[in-house]
Amino acid sequence: MAFASSGTEPAQRCREIKIVLLGDSGVGKSSIAQRYVTDTFRPHGESTIGASFMSKMIVNNGSPCKCQIWDTAGQEKYHSLAPMYYRGAAAAILVYDMTKKSSFEKLQKWVDELKERGPEGIVLCVAANKCDLEEGREVEVAEGAEFAQKSGADFFETSAKNDENVGRIFTTLVTNVQRKSEAARPAGEARLDAAPPKRTSCCG
Amino acid sequence: MDKAAQELADTEDRLASDLQVLSDVFVGPLRAWAPQVSAELPRLEQTLERLFGPLDEVCASCGEFAAELREAGATATWAECFERHETQLARSYGAYALGYARAWQDLAAMRSSSVALDAFARACELQPANQRHLTLASLAIMPVQRPPRYVLLLGELGKRLEKANADATNACRALECAKRVAKAVDENVEREHARRASTSRAAANFKKCAETEAWGALNAVRDGPLLRITKHGPVDAYAALFDDRLCYGDANMKDRALQKMGAAPESPGKEERYVLHRTLKLENVYCCRSATESRGGAGDARGLAPWELLIVSAQKSFVLGAESAEAAAAWRDVISDAASKRRAALAVKDAPPRAVKAFVKRGAETRATDFDIVGLAGDLVARPSGARRDLGPKISHTSHTLAQTKTMPLPRPPGLAPQTYEAELPPPSSPPPPPRPPPLQLPDTNDDFVVTVPVDLQRGLGLELRNGAGTVEVAALAPDSVCSPQVRPGDVLLSVGDEFVQTTEDVVAKLRQRRADAAVSLRLRRSAAPSTNPFMPGSPLISPPVSQEPDAASCEDLIQNVVAMGFGEHDAMKAVAAGRRNVDAVVNWILDNGGPVEEDPDLAFARRLQAEQQSPRGSNPFDSGRQPHVAGNPFA
Numbered sequence: 094m095a096f097a098s099s100g101t102e103p104a105q106r107c108r109e110i111k112i113v114l115l116g117d118s119g120v121g122k123s124s125i126a127q128r129y130v131t132d133t134f135r136p137h138g139e140s141t142i143g144a145s146f147m148s149k150m151i152v153n154n155g156s157p158c159k160c161q162i163w164d165t166a167g168q169e170k171y172h173s174l175a176p177m178y179y180r181g182a183a184a185a186i187l188v189y190d191m192t193k194k195s196s197f198e199k200l201q202k203w204v205d206e207l208k209e210r211g212p213e214g215i216v217l218c219v220a221a222n223k224c225d226l227e228e229g230r231e232v233e234v235a236e237g238a239e240f241a242q243k244s245g246a247d248f249f250e251t252s253a254k255n256d257e258n259v260g261r262i263f264t265t266l267v268t269n270v271q272r273k274s275e276a277a278r279p280a281g282e283a284r285l286d287a288a289p290p291k292r293t294s295c296c297g
Numbered sequence: 298m299d300k301a302a303q304e305l306a307d308t309e310d311r312l313a314s315d316l317q318v319l320s321d322v323f324v325g326p327l328r329a330w331a332p333q334v335s336a337e338l339p340r341l342e343q344t345l346e347r348l349f350g351p352l353d354e355v356c357a358s359c360g361e362f363a364a365e366l367r368e369a370g371a372t373a374t375w376a377e378c379f380e381r382h383e384t385q386l387a388r389s390y391g392a393y394a395l396g397y398a399r400a401w402q403d404l405a406a407m408r409s410s411s412v413a414l415d416a417f418a419r420a421c422e423l424q425p426a427n428q429r430h431l432t433l434a435s436l437a438i439m440p441v442q443r444p445p446r447y448v449l450l451l452g453e454l455g456k457r458l459e460k461a462n463a464d465a466t467n468a469c470r471a472l473e474c475a476k477r478v479a480k481a482v483d484e485n486v487e488r489e490h491a492r493r494a495s496t497s498r499a500a501a502n503f504k505k506c507a508e509t510e511a512w513g514a515l516n517a518v519r520d521g522p523l524l525r526i527t528k529h530g531p532v533d534a535y536a537a538l539f540d541d542r543l544c545y546g547d548a549n550m551k552d553r554a555l556q557k558m559g560a561a562p563e564s565p566g567k568e569e570r571y572v573l574h575r576t577l578k579l580e581n582v583y584c585c586r587s588a589t590e591s592r593g594g595a596g597d598a599r600g601l602a603p604w605e606l607l608i609v610s611a612q613k614s615f616v617l618g619a620e621s622a623e624a625a626a627a628w629r630d631v632i633s634d635a636a637s638k639r640r641a642a643l644a645v646k647d648a649p650p651r652a653v654k655a656f657v658k659r660g661a662e663t664r665a666t667d668f669d670i671v672g673l674a675g676d677l678v679a680r681p682s683g684a685r686r687d688l689g690p691k692i693s694h695t696s697h698t699l700a701q702t703k704t705m706p707l708p709r710p711p712g713l714a715p716q717t718y719e720a721e722l723p724p725p726s727s728p729p730p731p732p733r734p735p736p737l738q739l740p741d742t743n744d745d746f747v748v749t750v751p752v753d754l755q756r757g758l759g760l761e762l763r764n765g766a767g768t769v770e771v772a773a774l775a776p777d778s779v780c781s782p783q784v785r786p787g788d789v790l791l792s793v794g795d796e797f798v799q800t801t802e803d804v805v806a807k808l809r810q811r812r813a814d815a816a817v818s819l820r821l822r823r824s825a826a827p828s829t830n831p832f833m834p835g836s837p838l839i840s841p842p843v844s845q846e847p848d849a850a851s852c853e854d855l856i857q858n859v860v861a862m863g864f865g866e867h868d869a870m871k872a873v874a875a876g877r878r879n880v881d882a883v884v885n886w887i888l889d890n891g892g893p894v895e896e897d898p899d900l901a902f903a904r905r906l907q908a909e910q911q912s913p914r915g916s917n918p919f920d921s922g923r924q925p926h927v928a929g930n931p932f933a
Binding site: 118146161166167168170171172173174177180181 | 394397398401402405434435438441442445446448449452479480482483484486487490
């Protein structure tokens with residue numbers, strides 16, 4: 094799991110979390126990433142040709158965390174190149190367009206592929222994007238939530254355009270990854286990022 | 298200038314610029330400072346070479362493509378530019394993606410385990426030349442992402458252009474081209490994954506040794522379990538075909554013992570079940586459907602069983618059995634195809650399999666032995682066609698008794714009659730063997746005579762012995778190693794050195810005891826029969842071998858009796874292995890030869906032989922100690 098230390102201060106180690114965005118073409122993956130990182134939205138943005146990933150530093154539950162948000166370069170459509178895209182990812186956001194049923198139906202394929210070839214213990218989140226276009230809805234909330242529950246993922250309806258729930262997705266993912274990492278830590282192992290125990294001796 | 302072409306050229310320039318940063322800011326310093334930043338220098342250097350080896354070609358390809366795009370944009374034919382560069386793009390990006398798939402994980406692992414390496418990489422990120430502060434991961438994956446990005450970019454471009462626009466036509470053509478490039482890159486990586494998986498699987502099945510450790514760099518073509526048909530029956534084996542060699546090994550002794558007892562192997566799926574037995578150079582390998590096919594004919598029904606395949610090579614010839622006729626056919630095809638490719642790659646003459654002449658005989662005369670493959674060696678490739686010779690430079694011998702294959706799990710066509718294969722060996726290859734010393738003129742009588750021959754077990758038994766009725770016959774002698782042309786096939790071997798021999802095992806054991814000797818004297822009796830070449834067509838059938846193996850129970854009793862007399866079990870086993878068949882002979886042998894068995898180099902052989910003798914089928918003593926000898930073989 095990509096949950097690496099990058100800082101130098103032992104008490105407040107900065108962790109890096111790789112998050113990948115998966116989903117059909119045109120569902121708004123790049124818009125979600127762009128909204129989260131730069132807080133901007135381009136309605137007719139060019140297809141993803143930018144850098145391999147974007148970074149954003151956040152502080153979650155008092156711990157600094159650097160999110161590496163890997164936006165797709167189209168390689169996920171190729172059987173052998175896709176694992177290079179999501180290799181080492183700690184979390185994945187499965188995005189579908191709630192105004193396009195076909196994009197929702199393809200999510201199951203991604204869940205299956207991640208289970209088969211993805212990193213072990215990857216944290217999932219389902220994002221029903223473009224929720225600002227309520228009049229064109231083709232996928233009901235219950236459908237999306239049920240799918241997310243079956244896949245062991247959290248579910249959010251998002252709008253990159255209106256900045257609805259975009260931040261919450263990432264915060265939830267980071268929290269879940271941190272929780273999972275804590276749970277996987279062997280018992281008795283000292284937490285480097287934890288505050289030193291307070292001395293209780295009165296003579297101290 | 299065409300706007301679409303301009304945009305494409307801009308993105309291409311941006312990529313070229315980023316890759317230059319990757320090369321100058323990361324790869325160059327990492328290579329230069331590798332000894333200082335990593336304790337695992339060879340591994341790091343190898344990883345960097347694998348990962349970034351094709352980077353220069355990608356950079357050059359990018360720059361050239363961008364320049365041509367700009368130039369082509371002025372004439373509004375930029376799609377042609379894409380098509381012209383299709384092969385180059387697929388090759389350079391494909392090579393890079395291959396290296397990335399192989400080595401990026403290694404570099405990441407080394408980085409996470411080495412503080413110095415990680416700190417160095419982070420320091421590189423801070424260099425002023427890295428103006429966008431891109432990370433190594435971000436830059437290194439760019440060439441992998443580029444082909445699919447072409448598809449994304451051109452697809453998006455096509456959507457936004459009006460269909461009547463010339464740019465739309467260009468974008469459509471370029472999109473198809475980009476899809477082909479991305480698919481080619483993807484398939485390249487897919488093939489590499491399959492190759493690595495296949496190689497790892499093949500290596501995992503064999504007990505680790507220096508040779509299997511080096512298989513990682515080979516290209517596996519096919520691997521799988523087979524049966525190797527030996528003199529004493531089928532042996533569970535595993536074959537791994539690479540693009541330059543064919544390797545095979547037998548199941549470990551424990552599983553073989555269980556199989557012989559009719560029990561299932563202890564753990565069929567267990568790793569390292571097989572011991573690498575031999576590696577054959579693929580350019581010397583021919584795979585035949587039947588022995589007659591090796592004469593150049595189409596093969597016939599009298600050949601091998603449909604589920605069997607005959608492997609003929611200069612080093613070793615043998616029969617393998619597959620699960621079914623279809624599986625055997627698949628193996629045959631893939632071996633023949635790979636061998637032909639190998640010969641073509643080495644510009645070696647692809648001599649037809651008829652270089653080995655074989656004759657199939659079957660019928661009542663074959664008695665208990667079902668088939669008996671004799672021969673096949675020498676240089677099968679460079680031999681001039683049409684030449685004939687009585688005996689070839691090396692002879693191997695394998696036979697198989699169907700009556701002993703009760704536990705054989707393979708489907709067998711009903712009513713398959715016993716069969717015998719005999720092969721005439723090919724004439725010598727060029728360059729011709731060194732001239733032999735003039736033969737001694739021996740009286741052509743039935744008197745005994747003695748010849749002194751060199752013993753060279755490392756290069757295989759130059760001496761091929763045929764077990765007759767109570768005697769040991771010299772079936773053939775390899776002139777190049779034995780240098781005794783006066784010995785003719787059919788001559789009866791009476792003693793090795795001063796010791797009389799009765800069985801083939803006797804001879805083998807004695808030769809092995811004399812492995813340090815340069816030569817051994819053989820006492821022979823000239824056969825009364827005319828010394829015709831038994832391998833020639835039309836010659837009378839050679840009497841098939843009759844098993845002379847002692848009864849396993851009697852051997853066990855013999856050993857127990859000797860042990861009860863106070864002798865060591867190992868010595869007793871060794872004496873039995875040396876051919877002693879009664880208590881007195883065993884005791885005498887122990888008194889003469891007994892010693893600290895732990896230090897005896899023959900102990901392993903004696904154990905093995907004894908273990909085989911306890912089973913209904915013994916091992917092939919000719920196979921057990923033979924080592925491939927390539928360098929010293931003038932015919933290889």
